[in-house]
Amino acid sequence: MPHTAPASVELRDRPALLEARGLAYARNDEPVFGPLDFTLHPGEVVLVEGDNGAGKTTLLRLLSGLLAPTSGEIRLAGEPLTLARLSPQVALLSHANGLKPELTAIENLRFAAGLLGLRSGLSPTTVLAGVGLAGYDDVPTRKLSAGQKKRVALARVLLAPVGLWLLDEPYANLDRDGIQLVNRLLENHANRGGAALITSHGAYAYTSGTPRRIPLRADANRSDA
Numbered sequence: 001m002p003h004t005a006p007a008s009v010e011l012r013d014r015p016a017l018l019e020a021r022g023l024a025y026a027r028n029d030e031p032v033f034g035p036l037d038f039t040l041h042p043g044e045v046v047l048v049e050g051d052n053g054a055g056k057t058t059l060l061r062l063l064s065g066l067l068a069p070t071s072g073e074i075r076l077a078g079e080p081l082t083l084a085r086l087s088p089q090v091a092l093l094s095h096a097n098g099l100k101p102e103l104t105a106i107e108n109l110r111f112a113a114g115l116l117g118l119r120s121g122l123s124p125t126t127v128l129a130g131v132g133l134a135g136y137d138d139v140p141t142r143k144l145s146a147g148q149k150k151r152v153a154l155a156r157v158l159l160a161p162v163g164l165w166l167l168d169e170p171y172a173n174l175d176r177d178g179i180q181l182v183n184r185l186l187e188n189h190a191n192r193g194g195a196a197l198i199t200s201h202g203a204y205a206y207t208s209g210t211p212r213r214i215p216l217r218a219d220a221n222r223s224d225a
């Protein structure tokens, strides 16, 4: 199956979507993680695993250009990461969900589509229905539950015409249907040649195939460990 590691030969022949070489981050001279080396090919879903505080969110912030690494290199589709190259290639799902609370669900998706563009064949309305929120188009997102907000945020990722998804705890706040939804979205994305890096502190539920894992351990990352 193309979304398992290794990806199918055909997809692996394409250039890597993401490469990290000697990637490390330290705060006040205290190592948070690294150095890490990994590559993400089209068709792969890779799981970043670690306990609370291990550095998963920090790693995703580095990979999405929000933080500069202390050392090492990040390449997107073979080219060094720069802010100019970033937005057309990466969709980030963060803890904050990236939603504007005063805008309705559909306005949030239109706003995102205005910034990032729209995946061919999709529209905000169909995608919102696809994540189980048909009928919620005109509800301000501040009035949605945590799980419903997460679904709108997933719709935002799905709409973006990008190859690389960086999803921070995509299963958090979701019910069983929502967890299956995330797995379906990941599987479809991998099957069409996309790739995803997802974080989890252990209670993850990616059940399709056996994703490659990048372990982050807070204790092992400490300089005195």
Ligand SMILES: Nc1ncnc2c1ncn2[C@@H]1O[C@H](COP(=O)(O)OP(=O)(O)OP(=O)(O)O)[C@@H](O)[C@H]1O
Pocket: 027, 032, 050, 051, 052, 053, 054, 055, 056, 057, 058, 059, 201
């Ligand atoms: N803004 C910040 N300022 C200072 N330290 C921070 C900041 N954000 C995170 N940290 C510290 O960096 C380390 C890694 O945090 P990070 O949020 O990346 O972990 P995580 O693996 O995502 O944790 P969780 O599973 O709890 O979400 C932790 O020790 C945390 O206390």
